[in-house]
Amino acid sequence: MDNNGSSHEPNNNKRGIPFLVFFKDARLIFKLDALSREILGIAFPAALAVVADPIASLIDTTFIGHLGPVELAAAGVSIALFNQASRITIFPLVSITTSFVAEEDTIQRLINKETETDNIENETITKENVEAPKKFKGETDESNNVVAKSTFTSGDVEKLATGNMGINNENVTSSTKSKPKVGKKRIASASTALLFGTILGLLQTAILTFAAKPLLYAMGLKHDSPMLIPAEKYLRLRSIGSPAVLLSLAMQGIFRGFKDTTTPLYVIVSGYAFNVLLDPILIFYLKLGLKGAAMAHVISQYMMAITLLLLLMKRVHLVPPSIKDLQIFRFLKNGGLLLTRVVSVTFCMTLAASLAARLGSIPMAAFQPGLQIWLASSLLADGLAVAVQTMLACSFAEKDYNKATAAATRTLQMSFVLGVGLSFAVALGLYFGAGIFSKNANVVHLIKISMPFVAATQPINSLAFVFDGVNYGASDFAYSAYSLVLVSLVSIPIEILLFRSKQFVGIWIALTIYMILRMLVGIWRMGTGTGPWYYLRKGPWCYMRGHSLP
Structure with missing residues (x-):
């Protein structure tokens, strides 16, 4: 028990449904309390640093052009x-x-x-x-x-x-x-x-x-x-x-x-x-x-x-x-796991682009800007992922399970709100600004067809990316790697089948399914109280009621 009355050890006497932990203190999502300030203090500069690279590359490309x-x-x-x-x-x-x-x-x-x-x-x-x-x-x-x-x-x-x-x-x-x-x-x-x-x-x-x-x-x-x-x-x-x-x-x-x-x-x-x-x-x-x-x-x-x-x-x-x-062997072991994960993710995304290219230059011209905007949330969500990764790593090292649970749930809630905001922005932007990417009427038409998928999946994408940070912060590298390999093995045949039956639209349906599966494996790990989240099954209700953070 710390000075503020928050226990650093899980409560083993109470039981509940771990899945409900995602709604913990949801009423505080828009309150700028100490926890939110700590998250945003780490996330905002991290997001700006990530965004700086593509902006500089764009300017660099302008000179080369x-x-x-x-x-x-x-x-x-x-x-x-x-x-x-x-x-x-x-x-x-x-x-x-x-x-x-x-x-x-x-x-x-x-x-x-x-x-x-x-x-x-x-x-x-x-x-x-x-x-x-x-x-x-x-x-x-x-x-x-x-x-x-x-x-x-x-x-x-x-x-x-x-x-x-x-x-x-x-x-x-x-x-x-x-x-x-x-x-x-x-x-x-x-x-x-x-x-x-x-x-x-x-x-x-x-x-x-x-x-x-x-x-x-x-x-x-x-x-x-x-x-x-x-x-x-x-x-x-x-x-x-x-x-x-x-x-x-x-x-x-x-x-x-x-x-x-x-x-x-x-x-x-x-x-x-x-x-x-x-x-x-x-x-x-x-x-x-x-x-x-x-x-x-x-x-x-x-x-x-x-x-x-x-x-x-x-x-x-x-x-x-x-x-x-x-820590050479520790780096090699966990780095190898994440390398497997990166290869799996890269293969799925590359396959989607290659399938779009097979349809011809016009579908590919429409697919590329949609894909870049579709992944734009990763640049902003990456800041939240960095914040929750760092905070969870510290909290688990301290065995402060209350802080770990609070940081994870609050950051995931923030990522969902971020995704909803991006959905409206992307929907309006693509509907009224599709002509910016091309003057070809067919290209603009296909961009507008992809708009519902690109916009609607923004909250899903944000949650999926932040769940990566949650897994890394809990040092759950093995689960992060193996789950994404499984998701890729399921998604690849789905991409091919939907491409053959639905062509351009089929690619976007397949990508939506792929990101939903990525999000679900994150929800499953924490929501079922397995792996590093085992303590939620022993006493989740003490984390549902809130506590005074130190």
């Missing part, structure tokens, strides 16, 4: 390939880094707090022992009203205080000797994340450099394509920045683990602003063309990586005391 259609198309293919490679390599690393750093940092804070409490108690006991012998020569003993001759002298008291009479001097000075110092932390998972980020970055550079042409062939470019040579040169130059990209993302995961999403935001915005500033100088003024665009990106990425590294060095000892302290 002035070079000509061939250069623009070549850069587009190379960027798509580079981003996909980076996503596969870094997404698992960032996800597990955030959880592991949050857990480790929380455990260290708890240990330091207990140590400080013990030191204060020892100091109090020692002071009482020192102050006890107050009867010196000539003092009056009040209990007997006589003058007592004490055997203690002022010199003896000095000896007692300094520990020369059998009392440990360490206890007397514990407040000055043993108080934990505020300074750098030793977070083994942070060092491990940087090690893996460096290795994966160098590996990605090597693969993209030496296998650039075969990979571009796999992307659909032919031997005689005018895009092949500029795309190959751009990809090889861009790959030089892979170590910086992966290290930057790994360090973002570390800062997220500290519940600090503001510092990475400032660095990212500054870095991309520098990229935009370099683009016209290198592309047009120095006449480097497409090479200049790649160089601007690489320079800005290394600037961001170095800045984040310098800031991180002020907070963490990056070199561990021993190699044994590195």
Whole structure:
């Protein structure tokens, strides 16, 4: 029981329906209390950081577009390939880094707090022992009203205080000797994340450099394509920045683990602003063309990586005391699970795009903007996912099950409200603004056909993405991976069958089913009280009634 009366241990005496926990304190969803402020304080900067990348890429693409259609198309293919490679390599690393750093940092804070409490108690006991012998020569003993001759002298008291009479001097000075110092932390998972980020970055550079042409062939470019040579040169130059990209993302995961999403935001915005500033100088003024665009990106990425590294060095000892302290096998195990998950998700989305492409250029032209808008909620929901992941990792490390339940349910409720708002915005935007994407009447007609699916699934998408953060925060990586593999195995044949029977509409129906299944596996885990949520089955009603958060 803490000072505010909220128990950190689950109540084993009460039983109920765990599924109802999703409606816990729903009346507080629009109240800006301490819990909401903590969630939004982490989520808002994280969401802005995620949005900064596509905005910078859009501006970057605008500069490249002035070079000509061939250069623009070549850069587009190379960027798509580079981003996909980076996503596969870094997404698992960032996800597990955030959880592991949050857990480790929380455990260290708890240990330091207990140590400080013990030191204060020892100091109090020692002071009482020192102050006890107050009867010196000539003092009056009040209990007997006589003058007592004490055997203690002022010199003896000095000896007692300094520990020369059998009392440990360490206890007397514990407040000055043993108080934990505020300074750098030793977070083994942070060092491990940087090690893996460096290795994966160098590996990605090597693969993209030496296998650039075969990979571009796999992307659909032919031997005689005018895009092949500029795309190959751009990809090889861009790959030089892979170590910086992966290290930057790994360090973002570390800062997220500290519940600090503001510092990475400032660095990212500054870095991309520098990229935009370099683009016209290198592309047009120095006449480097497409090479200049790649160089601007690489320079800005290394600037961001170095800045984040310098800031991180002020907070963490990056070199561990021993190699044994590195959590290499733990990273490999959980990173492998999330890699399987990423491949499954990527395959489903790629299959949907390839099926749309089979229908021809007009359906594909209508499908692409719809797909991008359909996934737009992920950019905003990702901020909430980061917040709940960090908070859950800390709460589970503290065994504060009340806080874990409250944070998870409140964030999921926020994501649903976000999704509903996006539904109305997307519906109005696509209905009145479909003509922005194309002047072709057939393309506009197909975009409007996809509008109900794109708009209606926004709450589903938001919940599905935030449930990912819930699973990662609870370190439920195995369930997150295996459940998504199962969802993909079910969704792939559904996509193919509906494509054959319903064509363009069938693809959107299949994608809707796919996201519903993703959301349901998240609901099932927490709603049934299994895995890390086992305690909800032992006493969920104590979490339904609300409590005072510390």
